Amino acid sequence: MDFTLSKEQLLLQKMARDYAEKFIEPIARQIDEENKIPQEIIEGLGELELFGIPFPEEYGGADAGYDGYTLVMEQISKVSGGVAMTIAAHTLGLGAIRSFGTEEQKKKYLPAGCKGKEIAxxxxxxxxxxxxxxxxxxxxxxxxxxxxxxxxxxxxxxxxxxxxxxxxxxxxxxxxxxxxxxxxxxxxxxxxxxxxxxxxxxxxxxxxxxxxxxxxxxxxxGKVGQGFPILLLGIALGKIGTSTAALGATLAAYEEGVKYAREKTHRDKPIAKFQAIQLKIADLAIKYETSRWLCYRLGCLANNIKDPAQFAREAALTKAYAGDVVVEAAHIAMDVHGSYGLMKDYKVERILRDALIGPQIEGVSDMQRMIIAGAALR
Ligand SMILES: Cc1cc2nc3c(=O)[nH]c(=O)nc-3n(C[C@H](O)[C@H](O)[C@H](O)COP(=O)(O)OP(=O)(O)OC[C@H]3O[C@@H](n4cnc5c(N)ncnc54)[C@H](O)[C@@H]3O)c2cc1C
CATH class of the missing domain: 2.40.110.10 (Butyryl-CoA Dehydrogenase, subunit A, domain 2)
Incomplete structure (x- = not known):
């Protein structure tokens, strides 16, 4: 068991972080307010092959696996839930074609999709x-x-x-x-x-x-009548996207909580000196680390699925956890900010709104629990 990231994974993570910080972060509030991603961002993500991270090179993908995809998604969603959602839904659509498509279908649809020229x-x-x-x-x-x-x-x-x-x-x-x-x-x-x-x-x-x-x-x-298995595996793979979208927002909540605790002063001392604030920061760290390793693990498992039902259970478990914990983390970060956190001037206001999406999409959290319980009790 080795939890270290490889040199290639670190490079991929850095590339996504650099792009996110340089090009998306400065306009993240604009994207949120206008409910629109500028075309140059879609093109920029396409040039970096971020629309084709887990797909094989032979179909135009970056061949970085679903583990690489989790690393990229975490960095993108840390700065913009909307951009992350666009990549996640696209990868869900292309992933189903890759898993169930004929050779002709894969050749027809994957290359343009992997380059972001078409969005699935x-x-x-x-x-x-x-x-x-x-x-x-x-x-x-x-x-x-x-x-x-x-x-x-x-x-x-x-x-x-x-x-x-x-x-x-x-x-x-x-x-x-x-x-x-x-x-x-x-x-x-x-x-x-x-x-x-x-x-x-x-x-x-x-x-x-x-x-x-x-x-x-x-x-x-696939075949006539094969919709259900396609849906099950497609959505299970899709939960890597929704889980990591939540993970990035959890990281953002953690970082914003730490930043504000250091900056905000009471009687000339940062509020980080208060033990109550320290406990919140510790909770943010715990929530981020637990979510992170579940998400990374799911990405690794997705690279080599032997039993789709077992993978669906792992995906449900990860999505239920990451989707619920992001809301808790965003609330804690908001508490650290006090009333300032409610203002649009502070990033945590948007993080909390993004977090609320996590438990509701790709099957609500209770649906994930039903899948987990079903596997445990069968
Ligand atoms: C940002 C966003 C992006 C989305 N993108 C897509 C997309 O690209 N493609 C797509 O197809 N959908 C998409 N959706 C839809 C989303 O996946 C569904 O809305 C979600 O799966 C829940 O379905 P529902 O809202 O119809 O809830 P329902 O299925 O109506 O469930 C409502 C409530 O009833 C409960 N419930 C339902 N059935 C049962 C049962 N049998 N037993 C016990 N409890 C039950 C649920 O747990 C839930 O609490 C998106 C939604 C959002 C918000």
């Missing part, structure tokens, strides 16, 4: 359900060499950007949930205005409307 999505949630595939109401009807898709998807990240979308619908002949690769902005595709969400702002979240969208039969992902 993964569309499961609907107005009627976010947790239960049996309740999906989007439908796919086979007509000759095409499937015709109709329905509405809710809260879909990155659906505004051109690129592939892995989408789930009930295939009507079999009655089974099936996955397809839909090219966004194809005829019959439209989206809502972006949702004005509390955190991860800049990460675009819209509803998607499908009206008689024609998807060529070769864009079936």
């Amino acid at each position: 999505s993964f569309a499961f949630t609907e107005p009627g359900t976010g947790s239960d595939p049996k309740q999906l109401s989007s439908i796919a009807v086979k007509e000759g060499d095409y499937f015709i898709l109709n329905g509405t998807k809710r809260f879909i990240s990155n659906a505004n950007y051109p690129g592939p979308m892995v989408i789930f619908a009930k295939e009507m002949e079999s009655g089974e949930v099936t996955a397809f690769i839909l090219e966004k902005w194809t005829e019959g595709y439209s989206i809502s205005e972006p949702w004005e969400k509390v955190g991860h702002r800049g990460g675009i979240l819209v509803d998607v409307y499908m009206k008689d969208i024609k998807i060529p039969a070769e864009n079936l992902l």
Whole structure:
């Protein structure tokens, strides 16, 4: 067992940190306020191959594994939850194509995605359900060499950007949930205005409307009726992104707590001298370190999945922990700041709003607990 990062991992981490601090941090508040990521940031991330970190070189990726992906995501989400969410949802969509796509599909969609020229999505949630595939109401009807898709998807990240979308619908002949690769902005595709969400702002979240969208039969992902296993593994891999988005915000809470404790003075002494503040700083450190090692471990496990059900349990456990702990950490950092923390002038205000996203996405925390309990009690 060796917990040290390799030379390559340290370099990757540094590259992401440098880019995040130099180019994203100075405009992080603007991204939050405008709910928009400037195109030059998308291009900059693409040039550094940060949209293709875990994917093999042969498909245009950086080949740095999911462990490398956790390191990058931590640094990006430390400065902007919205940018991290964009990368996470993209990697979730591309990851499903990489895991279940045919060679032709991988060659067609991964290279442009890995370079950030196209941004991927993964569309499961609907107005009627976010947790239960049996309740999906989007439908796919086979007509000759095409499937015709109709329905509405809710809260879909990155659906505004051109690129592939892995989408789930009930295939009507079999009655089974099936996955397809839909090219966004194809005829019959439209989206809502972006949702004005509390955190991860800049990460675009819209509803998607499908009206008689024609998807060529070769864009079936996996087989008819294989939607559920694709969803399970796809989402389990996706939880690396949501967990590490939470991890970066936990690190930001820790750093902002320490910084403020040192800067703010009472009777000419920093508040860091108060034992009550020291206890909060210690709690922040504990929360960050525990979340960090769970996330890094999940990244390592994802590089070599032998048993998808076991991996789904590890992903649920990590996501439940990282997603809940980030909210606790952000509250503690806010407490260290007192009333100042409530003001937009202080970063901790945004960190808390970003943190609130953690427990709710890619299955709420209780859903993760049900997966963990299911594995323990079967
Ligand atoms: C920032 C953001 C980005 C997102 N991006 C995407 C995306 O790219 N693609 C996508 O498909 N979705 C996306 N979503 C949607 C998100 O993943 C879902 O909203 C989430 O999984 C929860 O689904 P829901 O809101 O429909 O909750 P529901 O499934 O309606 O659950 C509501 C509550 O009921 C409980 N509950 C539900 N079923 C059960 C049960 N069987 N037993 C016990 N309790 C139950 C849940 O625990 C929860 O507390 C995004 C959401 C956000 C906020």
